[in-house]
Amino acid sequence: MLRYFLRRLLGAIPTLFLIVVISFFMIRLAPGGPFSTERQVPKEVEAALLRAYHLDEPLWLQFLHYLGGLLHGDFGPSFKYKDFTVTDLIAQGFPVSLQLGGIAIVLALIIGLTLGITAAFRQNTLIDYIATGISMLGIAVPNFIVAPLMTLVFGLILGILPIGGWGGASHYILPVIALCLPQIAVITRLMRSSMIEILHTNYVRTARAKGLPEIITITRHAIRAAILPIVSYLGPAIAAIITGSVVVEQIFGIPGIGRYFVQGSLNRDYTMVMGVTIFYGALIILCNLAADLLYGLLDPKIRYS
Numbered sequence: 001m002l003r004y005f006l007r008r009l010l011g012a013i014p015t016l017f018l019i020v021v022i023s024f025f026m027i028r029l030a031p032g033g034p035f036s037t038e039r040q041v042p043k044e045v046e047a048a049l050l051r052a053y054h055l056d057e058p059l060w061l062q063f064l065h066y067l068g069g070l071l072h073g074d075f076g077p078s079f080k081y082k083d084f085t086v087t088d089l090i091a092q093g094f095p096v097s098l099q100l101g102g103i104a105i106v107l108a109l110i111i112g113l114t115l116g117i118t119a120a121f122r123q124n125t126l127i128d129y130i131a132t133g134i135s136m137l138g139i140a141v142p143n144f145i146v147a148p149l150m151t152l153v154f155g156l157i158l159g160i161l162p163i164g165g166w167g168g169a170s171h172y173i174l175p176v177i178a179l180c181l182p183q184i185a186v187i188t189r190l191m192r193s194s195m196i197e198i199l200h201t202n203y204v205r206t207a208r209a210k211g212l213p214e215i216i217t218i219t220r221h222a223i224r225a226a227i228l229p230i231v232s233y234l235g236p237a238i239a240a241i242i243t244g245s246v247v248v249e250q251i252f253g254i255p256g257i258g259r260y261f262v263q264g265s266l267n268r269d270y271t272m273v274m275g276v277t278i279f280y281g282a283l284i285i286l287c288n289l290a291a292d293l294l295y296g297l298l299d300p301k302i303r304y305s
Contacts, residue, residue, distance in 0.1 A: 005293065012285045019281040020070065023274050024063055030268065066274075075275035080267045086275035093257035094279075096166065097249065100256060101242035104176045105234075108183035108241070113230070115184070116191025117223070123196060131188055138185025147178040147251045164253035175252045179241055186237070187230060194226040201225075235291030239284040 050056040054065050069076055075086035119131035154174065155163030162171055198204060199222060207217045246258030253259075257276055264272030 005289070008289050008292070012282075012289075015285060016278065016281060019278055020067065020274070021063075023277045024066060025059075027268075027270050027273055028059060066271075070278075075278070076271035078264075078269055078272050080264070080269045080272070086271050089260050089272065090257055090275060090279055093255060093260050096254060097242055097256035097258055100172070100175060100249070100254065101179065101238070103172065104179035105183065105238055105241050107176065108180040108187055108237075109230075111180075112184045112187025113191050113227075115188040117195055117226075119188070119192040120195035120199065120226075128192075131192065135185040135188040135192075138181045139189075141181075143178045143182060144247045144251070146181055147174070147248055150174050150178060151251070166254045171252075171254075175248050175254060178248050178251075183237055183241055186233065190229050190233060191226065194229045195222065198222045198226040231291055231294050233291075234294075235288035236284065239280070239287045242280075242283065 047056070054062055057065075066076065073087075075090070078084050078086055078089060081089060115131045115134070119128040122128050151163040151174065154161045161173055163174070165171055204217060204222055207221050208214075246261055248254070249256040249258040250262045257279075260272060261276040263269070264276070
């Protein structure tokens with residue numbers, strides 16, 4: 001497994017390099033620049049700013065400067081946040097995004113697995129139809145629609161929950177719900193279909209025929225096999241629920257890394273946008289790798305050579 005792990009890490013290097021190249025040149029193709037403001041600055045001042053950040057050099061030379069900084073772990077200075085590097089801003093915002101996304105994915109797993117297993121045992125009953133309907137609704141309605149609706153209902157009309165900011169426990173409720181609803185829907189559908197398939201397999205029938213208690217048959221044999229598709233989905237899901245907080249953080253005014261990313265895109269803060277993009281790319285690769293390793297631990301038929 002160690003060789004497999006190292007091989008996957010080495011294989012991630014070309015992927016990260018492609019992310020760097022594509023994001024670097026795409027952000028440069030966007031109209032405007034980091035110092036294009038409504039109030040025109042003197043040309044001498046603008047030229048000095050461009051020279052200080054190497055923006056007056058050819059594009060290929062700018063890329064080499066940036067690549068050299070990355071090799072030393074430096075994402076560069078932020079063009080808009082004075083006296084802060086991109087690394088500083090990521091270090092400040094990512095713990096907030098991680099906390100928000102972590103709570104959301106744990107809640108999504110608990111609710112999604114429970115609904116999926118219950119629907120599988122009550123197939124073609126009212127409970128199954130309700131669980132399936134909830135999951136379809138969660139998939140069909142994106143969180144950037146759910147979030148404003150919840151702020152309108154629970155924040156402005158009812159006035160029982162705060163609609164922005166970050167602090168007490170009440171500030172977690174709306175953004176966590178907005179983040180975890182789509183994941184609950186997907187996990188419910190995956191668990192339901194997988195559990196129905198496993199319950200009709202020969203080894204589950206054999207376990208029941210031998211007289212094993214139903215709780216042992218379900219927990220030791222059925223759930224362990226049925227949860228494998230969820231494990232495969234968890235890798236990209238964890239990364240998606242954290243990167244998905246980009247929109248949610250902006251709506252609720254949460255000081256996470258996603259808010260920096262949105263504001264950096266609007267301000268043409270090249271280094272900020274690229275730093276977050278590269279960071280998220282590395283996070284997705286690591287989450288997928290962790291899911292693959294966990295999959296091998298749960299399924300003894302898989303061997304890493």
